Amino acid sequence: MPSTLVEKYFRTEKLPQIWCPGCGHGIITRSIASAIDQSGLDKDKVCIVSGIGCSSRAPGYMDFNTLHTTHGRALAFATGIKLANPEIKVIVITGDGDATAIGGNHLIHACRRNIGITTIVYNNNIYGMTGGQYSPTTPKGDKGTTAPFGNIDKSFDICSLASAAGATYTARATAYHANLLTTLVKNALANDGFSLVEAVSACPTYYGRKNKKGNAVEMMEWQKNNAVNVAAASKMTQEQLEGKFLIGEFKNKPEPEYTSEYQKIIDKLAKGR
Amino acid sequence: MKKEPRLMQGNEACVEGAIAAGMRFYAGYPITPSTEIAELSAEKLPYVGGRFIQMEDEIAGMAATIGAALTGVKCMTATSGPGFSLKQENIGYAAIAEIPCVIVDVQRGGPSTGQPTCPSQGDVMQAKWGTHGDHPVIALTPSSVKETFDLTVRCFNLAEKYRMPVILLLDEVIGHMREKVQLPEASEIEIIDRKRPACSSEEYLPFKPEEDLVPPMADFGTGYRYHVTGLVHDETGFPSNSTKVADKLIRRLVDKIEMHKDDIIQWEEENTEDAEIIILSYGCVARAARTAMKALREKGVKVGLFRPITIWPFPEERVLELAGKVKSIIVAEMNLGQLVLEVERLCNNITKIDRVNKVSGEIIYPEEIAAKVEEVL
Numbered sequence: 001m002p003s004t005l006v007e008k009y010f011r012t013e014k015l016p017q018i019w020c021p022g023c024g025h026g027i028i029t030r031s032i033a034s035a036i037d038q039s040g041l042d043k044d045k046v047c048i049v050s051g052i053g054c055s056s057r058a059p060g061y062m063d064f065n066t067l068h069t070t071h072g073r074a075l076a077f078a079t080g081i082k083l084a085n086p087e088i089k090v091i092v093i094t095g096d097g098d099a100t101a102i103g104g105n106h107l108i109h110a111c112r113r114n115i116g117i118t119t120i121v122y123n124n125n126i127y128g129m130t131g132g133q134y135s136p137t138t139p140k141g142d143k144g145t146t147a148p149f150g151n152i153d154k155s156f157d158i159c160s161l162a163s164a165a166g167a168t169y170t171a172r173a174t175a176y177h178a179n180l181l182t183t184l185v186k187n188a189l190a191n192d193g194f195s196l197v198e199a200v201s202a203c204p205t206y207y208g209r210k211n212k213k214g215n216a217v218e219m220m221e222w223q224k225n226n227a228v229n230v231a232a233a234s235k236m237t238q239e240q241l242e243g244k245f246l247i248g249e250f251k252n253k254p255e256p257e258y259t260s261e262y263q264k265i266i267d268k269l270a271k272g273r
Numbered sequence: 274m275k276k277e278p279r280l281m282q283g284n285e286a287c288v289e290g291a292i293a294a295g296m297r298f299y300a301g302y303p304i305t306p307s308t309e310i311a312e313l314s315a316e317k318l319p320y321v322g323g324r325f326i327q328m329e330d331e332i333a334g335m336a337a338t339i340g341a342a343l344t345g346v347k348c349m350t351a352t353s354g355p356g357f358s359l360k361q362e363n364i365g366y367a368a369i370a371e372i373p374c375v376i377v378d379v380q381r382g383g384p385s386t387g388q389p390t391c392p393s394q395g396d397v398m399q400a401k402w403g404t405h406g407d408h409p410v411i412a413l414t415p416s417s418v419k420e421t422f423d424l425t426v427r428c429f430n431l432a433e434k435y436r437m438p439v440i441l442l443l444d445e446v447i448g449h450m451r452e453k454v455q456l457p458e459a460s461e462i463e464i465i466d467r468k469r470p471a472c473s474s475e476e477y478l479p480f481k482p483e484e485d486l487v488p489p490m491a492d493f494g495t496g497y498r499y500h501v502t503g504l505v506h507d508e509t510g511f512p513s514n515s516t517k518v519a520d521k522l523i524r525r526l527v528d529k530i531e532m533h534k535d536d537i538i539q540w541e542e543e544n545t546e547d548a549e550i551i552i553l554s555y556g557c558v559a560r561a562a563r564t565a566m567k568a569l570r571e572k573g574v575k576v577g578l579f580r581p582i583t584i585w586p587f588p589e590e591r592v593l594e595l596a597g598k599v600k601s602i603i604v605a606e607m608n609l610g611q612l613v614l615e616v617e618r619l620c621n622n623i624t625k626i627d628r629v630n631k632v633s634g635e636i637i638y639p640e641e642i643a644a645k646v647e648e649v650l
Contacts, residue, residue: 014511044496049340060500060511065493067343068502068512069336070366076333080340080348081493083324084298088344088494106336109329266319 009033009043014061019054020128022208022216024175024201028122029058031178031199032091035185046089049078051098053129055122055201058093072103075110078117086259089189092119096137097127100156104136111165114193115258120185121158121196124203132206143210162196163251169195170251175202176223177247184249192257200227200245278455283421283447284309284351286454287377288317290425291349293462296375297323298348300337302330302356305389306445307379310351331359339363339372343501345492347429351377355386357396357403365404366503367438368526371480371488373467375428377441379448380556382634391634392445394556397611400440401585407523409530411537412440412585416559418452424582430465431537435529436487442584444607446557446636470497480522481508486529530586539582540591544570548577550646551595553616554605555581557636562605564639569646576646587615596620601649605629605642625649 006012010033019025036046046064050056052071059066065088069077074092082090099107099121110117126144127133134144134151137158141150159170169191173181181199188195202208202219213219230248233241281289287310291299299314315325323346328334331352338350352360357378367374380396382388387395396403400412411431415421425441432439468489470477479499482488488508491497504512505519513519530537544566545551554562559580569576579595579602581588596602602624604613609630617626629645631637 043498045494047493060502063498065343065498066500067340067493068500068504069339070362070503073332073336073363076328076336077340079326079328079333080298080300080337080342081344082340083300083326083337084341084346084348085344085494105329106333109333262319262324266322266324269319270322 005030005033005037009036009063010061011063017061018057020205022202022204022219023054024124025055025058025122027175027178028120028181028199028201029061031181032093032120032185033062034182035189038182038186039189041089041189045087046091047081048091048093049074049081050093051095051103053095053098053127054124055093055095056098072098072101073106074098075103075106075117075119079110079115082115082117083259083262086116086263090117092117094119094121096121096123096125096158097135100136100158100161107162108165111162111167111194111196113258114166114168114255116192117194118185118188119194119196121198122201123158123198124201124207126203126207128203128206132210138207145210158198159196159250166194167196167251168193168253168255171249172198172200172247174200174223174227174247176220177227180247187249187252191252191254192260193255276456276458278453280451281418281454282309282449282451283418283443284379284449285313286418286422287351287425287441287443288313289456290422291375291429292317292321293459294426294429295347295464295466296349296429297321297346298338298341299323299325299350300328300341300348301334301350301352302328304331304353304356306381306448307351307353307377310377310379314349331356332362335360335363335376338374339367339370342372342374343493347373347433349375349377351379353379353381353389354383354393354396357399361404364438365406365408368404368408369503370501371436371490371526372438373432373436373490374438375425375432375441376438377443379443379445381445382632388634390445392557392607392636393632393634394444394558394607394611395632396442397584397606397608400442407527409437409526410440410585411435411437411530411583412442413582414442414555414584415447415582416556416580417447418450419454421447422454422456426462430463433465433467434487435533436467436490437529442556444556474498478508479510480506482525486525486532534586537583538586538588540588541580541582543578545577545579545595547575549575549600550649551577551579551599551602552605552642552646553579553581553592553602553612555584555612558605558607561637561639562642565642565646568639569643574646574650584612589619592616593619593623596623599624601625601627603627603629603642603645603649605637605645607631607637
């Protein structure tokens with residue numbers, strides 16, 4: 001029997017989803033639906049846009065206006081939707097490869113414009129759909145099918161990247177910290193400008209197996225044991241933080257939103273006539 | 274009151290035509306020789322409540338155009354060769370997802386950065402085959418500033434009517450040339466809007482075609498919550514792995530245009546009734562061809578001009594008819610032979626086919642075309 005949340009926000013006839021057993025993406029998707037529910041959004045006025053990859057399959061299961069686009073381009077499609085009809089609440093679901101490799105340029109410019117789009121990056125540290133190639137968030141030294149001897153690239157910190165590029169809301173949680181994730185997505189939805197929430201997922205099938213991270217449960221335990229909330233981290237020493245990663249809100253500084261600024265131009269010109 | 278005639282550039286006429294046709298959204302990226310289209314869209318759109326955005330790259334310009342089209346507005350983007358190459362990814366998306374939008378390509382010399390400020394007709398085949406996979410294509414090509422206005426309107430109408438991306442192929446000469454133009458009154462312009470669903474949201478199947486093979490399209494945000502994907506999909510819009518569904522979809526997309534060829538295809542011909550030789554050319558080259566034809570006619574040479582206005586789909590039937598009556602068709606174009614391949618495919622065993630080609634970045638002169646006619650005679 002599906003939960004009321006599932007019945008209300010998912011296309012139940014499309015379930016079960018395609019993700020592997022133990023994948024964190026289902027939990028993250030549920031957190032997003034929960035955040036939408038708590039925000040009281042009208043389903044008809046919500047549009048969920050995605051690119052290509054495992055995470056980008058999520059919108060197909062969700063009962064909104066949904067758009068599954070080309071690889072990396074979700075934010076560019078979403079920008080068109082938002083600017084053409086600012087009344088639509090636009091949410092982008094993307095992955096680490098989709099958002100920060102092929103879509104990296106679109107990401108930094110969407111941040112810079114502070115356009116009203118809420119972006120959730122499902123970060124599983126790997127290209128899952130194509131079978132386990134290293135991504136821009138695969139930790140240095142870890143393996144992928146295209147890094148058989150260990151990855152020598154430095155990895156991106158997605159939240160720092162988005163904050164630096166101009167996003168006015170950035171935060172991170174994990175599939176393990178699902179309630180926190182819901183709260184952060186809800187806060188992100190409340191920001192008029194560009195928001196990014198990184199949702200740390202787990203890919204036991206490829207990333208986990210390639211890097212001996214254990215099974216799905218062990219990967220979730222790793223998230224539990226190594227995530228440190230930003231508030232707690234401020235009281236910890238460098239040594240105590242070694243090998244840990246931060247979760248929580250990193251930036252929440254609202255600024256004028258792009259489509260509102262554009263509307264001001266339209267209004268000004270209309271008055272001048 | 275009639276509008277005053279104005280001196281304007283082809284690129285400007287394109288923007289005037291787009292706004293007259295109902296364009297309310299433009300997303301693009303600056304590139305010579307199409308930049309004036311972006312600049313003028315930025316200036317004019319907010320006055321009519323429309324929106325312009327300069328995106329971070331050409332790919333994003335195409336993507337944002339598609340996104341906006343899904344909300345129900347009429348959209349355009351413009352570019353030139355290098356940008357047209359980049360846009361191909363999402364032009365394919367617009368083809369499979371049946372998104373009405375207009376893409377203007379002001380052709381310049383290529384390949385690659387090539388000759389940014391020089392005219393060319395090197396993108397004729399790219400307009401047809403630029404994106405991967407089988408897909409329908411409509412491409413129109415004007416040869417004057419006034420015709421740029423008219424065909425831009427027509428591009429929007431065809432995009433809306435057949436729910437697909439439509440390409441306007443300009444060249445640097447037509448884009449930058451200035452001519453005196455008398456724009457039509459709004460009441461004189463035919464405007465077509467896309468079909469929207471007449472059924473309830475519960476009954477709506479977003480990719481179920483009607484008899485004309487075109488499915489009605491609901492605007493995002495109006496209560497018809499549906500799914501759009503670049504994957505092969507069935508009538509519900511959801512992806513399918515069925516070979517039957519794939520075959521049916523791709524054939525319908527192509528048939529959608531085949532079925533309406535007579536409505537889509539336009540051409541112009543002059544002096545073809547008694548012609549022994551026909552010059553086939555389009556865009557800026559058709560102007561040189563007309564001058565050559567007039568000079569030759571004064572000398573008594575029976576030469577005519579055939580100018581495809583719709584390049585894709587190609588006016589096959591009429592070209593075949595004419596081929597049966599003439600000694601030669603001379604195809605004059607600013608590339609090393611692109612549209613001539615289509616003429617050869619159709620008419621190889623029917624008449625002699627000759628070529629006038631140039632890829633230097635210089636226009637083809639009337640004398641060069643006339644010389645070829647006299648050589649062939």
